[in-house]
Amino acid sequence: xxxxxxxxxxxxxxxxxxxxxxxxxxxxxxxxxxxxxxxxxxxxxxxxxxxxxxxxxxxxxxxxxxxxxxxxxxxxxxxxxxxxxxxxxxxxxxxxxxxxxxxxxxxxxxxxxxxxxxxxxxxxxxxxxxxxxxxxxxxxxxxxxxxxxxxxxxxxxxxxxxxxxxxxxxxxxxxxxxxxxxxxxxxxxxxxxxxxxxxxxxxxxxxxxxxxxxxxxxxxxxxxxxxxxxxxxxxxxxxxxxxxxxxxxxxxxxxxxxxxxxxxxxxxxxxxxxxxxxxxxxxxxxxxxxxxxxxxxxxxxxxxxxxxxxxxxxxxxxxxxxxxxxxxxxxxxxxxxxxxxxxxxxxxxxxxxxxxxxxxxxxxxxxxxxxxxxxxxxxxxxxxxxxxxxxxxxxxxxxxxxxxxxxxxxxxxxxxxxxxxxxxxxxxxxxxxxxxxxxxxxxxxxxxxxxxxxxxxxxxxxxxxxxxxxxxxxxxxxxxxxxxxxxxxxxxxxxxx
Numbered sequence: 001x002x003x004x005x006x007x008x009x010x011x012x013x014x015x016x017x018x019x020x021x022x023x024x025x026x027x028x029x030x031x032x033x034x035x036x037x038x039x040x041x042x043x044x045x046x047x048x049x050x051x052x053x054x055x056x057x058x059x060x061x062x063x064x065x066x067x068x069x070x071x072x073x074x075x076x077x078x079x080x081x082x083x084x085x086x087x088x089x090x091x092x093x094x095x096x097x098x099x100x101x102x103x104x105x106x107x108x109x110x111x112x113x114x115x116x117x118x119x120x121x122x123x124x125x126x127x128x129x130x131x132x133x134x135x136x137x138x139x140x141x142x143x144x145x146x147x148x149x150x151x152x153x154x155x156x157x158x159x160x161x162x163x164x165x166x167x168x169x170x171x172x173x174x175x176x177x178x179x180x181x182x183x184x185x186x187x188x189x190x191x192x193x194x195x196x197x198x199x200x201x202x203x204x205x206x207x208x209x210x211x212x213x214x215x216x217x218x219x220x221x222x223x224x225x226x227x228x229x230x231x232x233x234x235x236x237x238x239x240x241x242x243x244x245x246x247x248x249x250x251x252x253x254x255x256x257x258x259x260x261x262x263x264x265x266x267x268x269x270x271x272x273x274x275x276x277x278x279x280x281x282x283x284x285x286x287x288x289x290x291x292x293x294x295x296x297x298x299x300x301x302x303x304x305x306x307x308x309x310x311x312x313x314x315x316x317x318x319x320x321x322x323x324x325x326x327x328x329x330x331x332x333x334x335x336x337x338x339x340x341x342x343x344x345x346x347x348x349x350x351x352x353x354x355x356x357x358x359x360x361x362x363x364x365x366x367x368x369x370x371x372x373x374x375x376x377x378x379x380x381x382x383x384x385x386x387x388x389x390x391x392x393x394x395x396x397x398x399x400x401x402x403x404x405x406x407x408x409x410x411x412x413x414x415x416x417x418x419x420x421x422x423x424x425x426x427x428x429x430x431x432x433x434x435x436x437x438x439x440x441x442x443x444x445x446x447x448x449x450x451x452x453x454x455x456x457x458x459x460x461x462x463x464x465x466x467x468x469x470x471x472x473x474x475x476x477x478x479x480x481x482x483x484x485x486x487x488x489x490x491x492x493x494x495x496x497x
Contacts, residue, residue: 016464017463017465025070029070030070030465030468037077039472040078041088045074046066046455047074048074048453071462078459081317093418094315097213099310100421101309101313111416119295120227120228120229120295121293122225122228122293126223127169127221131159131160133155135155156218157370161371169401171383171402172221178273180224187256188203188252193255194251194252205233206233211313211408212227213313213316213317215323219324220401230244236413253291257287258270258288271286279386326369328399332359333352335354335355373401378398380397
């Protein structure tokens with residue numbers, strides 16, 4: 001039984017709670033739970049139980065209940081991929097993304113190693129210009145006449161804000177995901193035209209696999225980095241025909257994104273979307289002319305290697321819009337859902353008292369962001385309330401400057417999946433747990449039944465646990481720094497658990 005302590009003289013609530021936790025009979029288990037979630041910023045608290053039985057004999061093989069925990073609940077990771085929200089979980093997500101991308105380049109994770117001989121490129125697709133912005137054009141001066149530092153706050157902001165096309169910029173972000181989806185189709189069409197084949201014949205001879213990640217530029221517009229690979233018709237397990245080369249793939253990508261038709265292509269193959277609007281006028285959504293396509297060389301040969309590309313994509317998989325200077329939280333008022341009103345008992349609309357009818361969780365003028373970012377947010381919010389753009393729900397994604405797509409996607413047969421990687425990690429942890437507690441391994445032909453009942457309790461730590469989590473984060477940071485100094489290439493995206 002824990003001893004009764006008089007802690008009235010301890011002013012710090014966190015220290016007082018930590019002393020109370022240390023006074024529990026099983027404080028080591030409290031510390032173990034915090035370490036198991038690797039100092040997750042906001043872990044999920046669960047209560048419940050799980051039991052594993054032999055399906056034939058109904059013998060209980062394993063059981064667990066949170067009533068046996070010293071704090072009466074179980075901590076699990078939040079699983080947030082964004083580094084700005086949870087550095088711990090984002091590193092795990094980056095590590096999984098690294099292995100997913102690298103498996104599609106070098107093999108492994110059910111992908112044959114021969115995949116590294118397939119034609120593959122690393123493509124960067126950018127947004128068009130919506131007005132001149134401050135930049136660093138090499139060692140030359142910006143168009144404004146100044147020579148900016150690389151970290152100058154005005155970089156990416158318009159030279160003339162009054163003429164900058166904010167509506168076009170927001171609509172570009174809103175449709176960037178759909179444009180990428182259409183581009184994957186147009187790449188196939190352009191490749192068939194380049195090889196002078198029908199699309200049906202091309203689809204029967206090869207498959208185009210890809211994995212892409214979105215990144216925000218300083219001007220607040222997204223651009224995409226994509227690994228694009230040519231496979232046989234069955235996917236990564238089969239090589240493409242010998243006439244399907246890197247050169248043909250590169251030409252197809254360029255013609256499907258920005259290159260105008262010439263003697264080889266008499267038809268415009270560029271992917272585009274048309275946004276019809278009476279309020280803003282019809283707009284055509286296209287890629288910018290700065291498209292970079294480079295061949296990915298064999299492992300360890302050249303600058304753009306499998307490992308370099310996988311590390312680059314993994315790095316940006318945990319980023320969000322905050323890299324462009326915006327906020328990393330939704331701006332819609334939670335009680336009214338951004339509508340600005342609530343339905344009263346009489347069915348009439350009552351003004352929301354939390355946002356005073358604006359629908360905003362915090363007034364846009366009060367946001368601590370640059371003027372350019374605030375105007376992007378304000379434009380997204382205004383467009384989102386137009387009936388013709390209602391399906392885009394831009395007010396919901398105003399903090400993302402209008403972008404509402406997935407940050408990382410892949411084709412079905414590129415490589416393994418994030419879910420499969422999580423299942424492998426879960427199975428390994430379960431096996432480790434059973435080994436640590438000395439439980440016998442069941443026979444392979446034994447059918448198991450798991451009966452579980454869980455309920456959400458809360459999110460976050462107790463004040464004393466937060467101190468333990470801070471210590472855990474510090475130790476992980478020190479270990480990663482040490483591994484980086486030792487030259488470990490996986491230190492940047494290694495999983496912490």
